[in-house]
Amino acid sequence: MKAIRLHAFGGPENLRLEEVDQPCPGAGEVLLRNRAAGVNPIDWKTCAGGGASAFIGELPFIPGWECAGTVVAVGSGVEAFRSGDEVFGFLRFPNPAGCFAEYVVAPAGQLARRPPGLELHAAAGLGLAGLTAFQALHDKGGVQAGQRVLVLAAAGGVGHLAVQLAKAAGAEVVGTASSANQEFLQRLGCDQVVDYHHGALTARINAVDLIIDGVGGQTAIDALPCLKAGGLMVTLPSVTAAQVSAAAEPQGYRVEGIRAQPNGRQLGQLAELAAAGKLQLSLGQVLPLAEVAEAFRLSASGHQRGKLILDI
Numbered sequence: 001m002k003a004i005r006l007h008a009f010g011g012p013e014n015l016r017l018e019e020v021d022q023p024c025p026g027a028g029e030v031l032l033r034n035r036a037a038g039v040n041p042i043d044w045k046t047c048a049g050g051g052a053s054a055f056i057g058e059l060p061f062i063p064g065w066e067c068a069g070t071v072v073a074v075g076s077g078v079e080a081f082r083s084g085d086e087v088f089g090f091l092r093f094p095n096p097a098g099c100f101a102e103y104v105v106a107p108a109g110q111l112a113r114r115p116p117g118l119e120l121h122a123a124a125g126l127g128l129a130g131l132t133a134f135q136a137l138h139d140k141g142g143v144q145a146g147q148r149v150l151v152l153a154a155a156g157g158v159g160h161l162a163v164q165l166a167k168a169a170g171a172e173v174v175g176t177a178s179s180a181n182q183e184f185l186q187r188l189g190c191d192q193v194v195d196y197h198h199g200a201l202t203a204r205i206n207a208v209d210l211i212i213d214g215v216g217g218q219t220a221i222d223a224l225p226c227l228k229a230g231g232l233m234v235t236l237p238s239v240t241a242a243q244v245s246a247a248a249e250p251q252g253y254r255v256e257g258i259r260a261q262p263n264g265r266q267l268g269q270l271a272e273l274a275a276a277g278k279l280q281l282s283l284g285q286v287l288p289l290a291e292v293a294e295a296f297r298l299s300a301s302g303h304q305r306g307k308l309i310l311d312i
């Protein structure tokens with residue numbers, strides 16, 4: 001099969017399209033003919049030697065943690081899926097999952113069926129970003145109807161899904177983005193969109209119960225006073241989580257870091273919302289697998305709207 005492999009940590013120029021052996025499903029696993037994979041910041045961060053690189057083990061490594069495709073074989077003990085099922089998943093994170101490849105072996109419990117109303121490319125980008133948004137809002141954030149939620153980087157892969165999931169939970173949602181993304185976010189249901197280029201957020205946003213922070217670092221620290229006394233920020237970029245937490249503590253704000261967890265059951269809930277038209281994945285660009293280096297460059301620009309997808 002064809003797969004993208006990394007032989008040495010470094011920039012996108014280190015990625016190679018190669019012919020490799022097809023993997024075989026073991027007990028509790030499913031073999032997919034993979035049709036599409038989502039690209040996320042964690043992919044280029046890990047390939048550069050940061051991100052989840054400590055979990056990668058020996059190189060070469062096939063990057064990619066989320067995918068959508070068709071089941072072609074199942075291992076022993078798998079009852080939930082059979083050949084021909086259309087599925088999608090967020091797999092094995094932070095260990096290697098090998099989704100930038102024509103065939104992928106997935107733990108059955110980390111997949112969900114792709115309903116007819118959920119398009120292939122949208123499904124491929126929903127796993128990682130969707131579960132991050134869901135777990136940040138619900139598992140870490142305990143979001144409640146009537147609360148005020150601020151999403152930093154609301155137009156990004158995680159952010160645009162967090163906006164919709166927070167609305168679906170009955171929250172009032174404020175999002176930050178540049179002016180080019182204002183209309184996009186209003187269409188997704190954002191009640192207030194604030195252009196972060198024009199002055200301090202604290203002058204325009206207050207009394208927030210929960211912040212979902214997709215930016216991290218000083219931007220996250222500067223946004224803390226938008227919270228109510230004792231309010232909570234769930235900060236996504238792991239690399240600055242300790243710095244943000246240290247800044248929050250003396251001010252009486254709570255900060256939680258997160259590592260998104262594969263979860264087939266929660267993925268099924270996202271699929272239902274998407275099929276019912278209540279959760280839309282916005283496709284940034286769809287590129288062929290061979291153009292993965294360009295996808296990494298686009299993602300690393302930091303200004304991607306919605307999700308980048310590799311078509312396989």
Ligand SMILES: NC(=O)c1ccc[n+]([C@@H]2O[C@H](COP(=O)([O-])OP(=O)(O)OC[C@H]3O[C@@H](n4cnc5c(N)ncnc54)[C@H](OP(=O)(O)O)[C@@H]3O)[C@@H](O)[C@H]2O)c1
Binds near residue numbers: 040132214236
């Ligand atoms: N811990 C975890 O498990 C986990 C899981 C997923 C993601 N993450 C991390 O969370 C972060 C966000 O991920 P993502 O996939 O959503 O990234 P992404 O799609 O690359 O985010 C791009 C978006 O960021 C916005 N942006 C950039 N700087 C901004 C700023 N200062 N204020 C507001 N918006 C800004 C851009 O909007 P404009 O173009 O309008 O500027 C763009 O839409 C990344 O650092 C990622 O590694 C962590």
